[in-house]
Amino acid sequence: MAPSGPPKAAAPAPKAKAEAKAKAPKKEKEEEDKNKVAQPDREAFEAKVNAIADAIEKLQKKQKSFQDKIAERSGGKEEFYAKKTELRAQLDELSGKMNELQAKKDEINAVVGNKREEGKAMKDEVKNMKRSLGYTDEKEIDNRIAAIEWKMSTTVLLLKEEKECIKEISTLRRNRPKVAQVKHMEAQAASFDPGMSMKDQLNAVFEEMSKYREAKKKVQEKMTELMEGRKEQLGDMGDVFEAKDAVSKEIQAKIQERNEARDEFRQEERNFNWYLSEQRKVRQEKMAQERQAGQAEYDLIKKQRQIEKLDEQPFVSEMTLIEQSIAFCKTLVTIKGGKKEEEKKDISHNNKDGEEVLLRKEDREEEFFFAPTKGKKAKAAAKKEDTGKDEKAKPIKHNAETFILFDKLKLDAPITTADVPALVEKLEAQYEEYKAKVAEWEEKREGLKKAIMEGMAIEEEKQAEEAKEEEKPAEVCQGTIGSQAPRTFMATPDLWQAVLDVNRTSQWAPGSDDESEEDQEQGVELLSAAFSGNMSFSAGQSQPQEFVVDNRYLQATTDGLGYRHSKDLKDHDLARPVAAWFSSIKGYDEQDGWVRVEGGGYLPSFVDEKPVLTAPHE
Known part of the structure; x- marks a missing residue:
């Protein structure tokens, strides 16, 4: 195809438009300066913090002077606290024994109280039964029954009266055994011990508690004497303690002030970092808009070039x-048939007045009255033309x-x-x-x-x-870039991409994190087609999963590490994990048979009967 000329240069933009574009950045600059967040002054912050630290140091020295003054009068402090601890132990021991006696006393009082309540309940029950029976002796009941029977046998009674007599006799006979029971209960109540036998035990407890109380009183007197002596030794130190407490409060206030200054500075840093982040976003958006505008301009130029090509x-x-x-x-x-006479076409000429067009040389004979004779060369050519028809091929x-x-x-x-x-x-x-x-x-x-x-x-x-x-096949080759570490490259339709990097430290170089699952699947398909292997894609999971590479299984454990399970390598089991679960396989080399597992270590396996490199190059 004939080469096309260079593309036409784009027409220069109007000057007014350039000036408008120049004004726009100036306006944006003014808006940016208006919303600008000043960077925190670290030097001023450090100077402020150092000043507060110096003030704290001075207050601490002042506090130490008060502490030294207190220490001067605190001689024998160890002996004092040792004696105090000893007396406190004696008091605790006496208090413990008194508590035991008090518990015993409470127990005896509880038993005595229960006995009293039980005796009272028995007496009340006997009294109630006597009141309900109305008789205190069986003989009285028998006499009453005999009197009622005599009355019924000797006196004419109405039916109602006779029924009442029979009912009373029945009641008396039913209550007769209860009289003996009441007498038995009355005898038990009379012989019941209301706890008077435990009085001696209570008296013994009281006497023992009195002894411990007296001993405790003496120990307390010793404790009081010890404390008074210590107080006399220290003298009047109230003002010193008050001054020390005041200095401590000032120190705490300064520490609080320093913490507030640090928090304020950190907040300013966060605000400034947020401002920088927003500025980056604005610049990125602006760049995106410029890219879009550039793309639109490029598309327009491309369309214009295509239109020019159509011409x-x-x-x-x-x-x-x-x-x-x-x-x-x-x-x-x-050609047979001689020369074809071309049709003569009349050509119209736009001649000015007085101008003529010279005829072609072969047409000039028409203007001669007598055409000139042909020369020798012309005759020889005509003769050759006539005889050429009979020549062989x-x-x-x-x-x-x-x-x-x-x-x-x-x-x-x-x-x-x-x-x-x-x-x-x-x-x-x-x-x-x-x-x-x-x-x-x-x-x-x-x-x-x-x-x-x-x-x-x-x-x-x-x-x-x-x-x-899409018609271009995927290719894989081996090479190095910038170092001696072997790498594998996959040929994509656009360019060669480095998809494998062995850094000789028992780890694969990590892959890019911004690849989509669709891109990873496409890479697996390309690589699988490159060597006709059996590769399967498995996206990264937080849970254990099983996946296949050339029919070798790796079982991911809960910690995300896979261990080798292969029949042909069972005699070479490794003590350490050799692979992690992965998101995609990224490369294969026809010469060495490398397989890259994204996010994992070396994968021990065989591809097309070629050993895959492992960390120790097994």
Whole structure:
């Protein structure tokens, strides 16, 4: 194809527009200065904190002077506290024994109280039973029964009265055994011990408690004497203690002031860092907008270039090649039928007054009254033309260039001069086809220009490029970049990407964190197709999972580490973990058989019967 000229330079932007663009950054700068957050002054903060620290140090020295003054009068402090501890232990021991006696006393009083309550309850029960019976002796009951029976046998009674007598006799007979029971209970109540036998025990407890109380009183007197002596030794130190407490409060206030200054400075730092973060966001948004504007401008330029290309006839190189081939063939032989007379076309000339156009040399004979005779050379050429018809076909010599040209036209190069006429006819037929295509292109050119301006052609071109990229196979090779660490590279449709990095420290170099799951799956598919292996993709999980690499299983444990489980490597089990679960496999090398597991260590396995490198290069 004929080379196209360089793209036309974009028209320079108007000066007024440039000035408007210059004003916009100035306005944005003023707005940015208005909302600017000043950076915290660390030197001023440190000076303030140091001043507070000096004040605290001075107060601590003052506090120490009070402490030394107190210590001067605190001689024998160890002996005092030892004696005090001893007396306190004696008091605690006596108090413990008195508490035991008090518990025993409470127990005896509880028993005595229960006995008293029990005796009282027995007496009340006897009294109630006597009151309910109305008789204190069985003989009285028998006499009463006999009297009622005599009355019933000797006196005429009404039916109602007779029933009442029978009922009373029944009640007396039922209560007769209870009289003996009441007498028994009365005897028990009379013989009941209300706890008087435990009085001696209480008296013994009281006597023992009195002894301990007296001993405790003596120890307390010793404690009081000890404390009074200590107080006399120290003298009047109240003012000193008050001054010491006041200094302690000042120290605490200064410490609080220092903490507040630190908190304030940290808050200023957080505000400043937030401001910087917001500024970065604004710059990023601005850059994104500029990129979008640049992309729009680039798309517009691209559309303009595509439109400019439409003004170039798309079949120039093909038609030129056909014309040159026809001319080449005509130089080899004379076409049957002699030279075809070309139709003469009248050409209209816009001549000024007094101007004439000179005829062509071959047309000038028409103007002669008598045409000049031909020379010797012309006669010889005419004779040769007449006799050439009967000549036999001659072989044609070709070079590599002529074969290439005819191959481009998808035609066989002529071997002899006899092949030329048929070849010329084919070339002329092709030429007519291209003329028809040119006519069709001229009809569609305006529509294509409109489609390009609407963006359709760019989208179609992108789709064509993507389809072309999909046809490219994935390739894998080995190399190094910047160091002696071996790496593996995968050829993507766009560029070679380093997908493996062994740093010889029992770890794979970590992969990028911004790869989507779709990109990782695509990488696995490309690599799997590169060596026809059996690789499966498994996204990273927080829970244990099982995954397959070339039919070798790795079981992830709860701590995220996988251990080797392979029949052909069972005699070489490693004591340490050799792999972690991963999100995708990133590389394979045909020569060494490397497999990279993202986020993991070396993966002991075999791929296409080639050993995979492990940390100790097993």
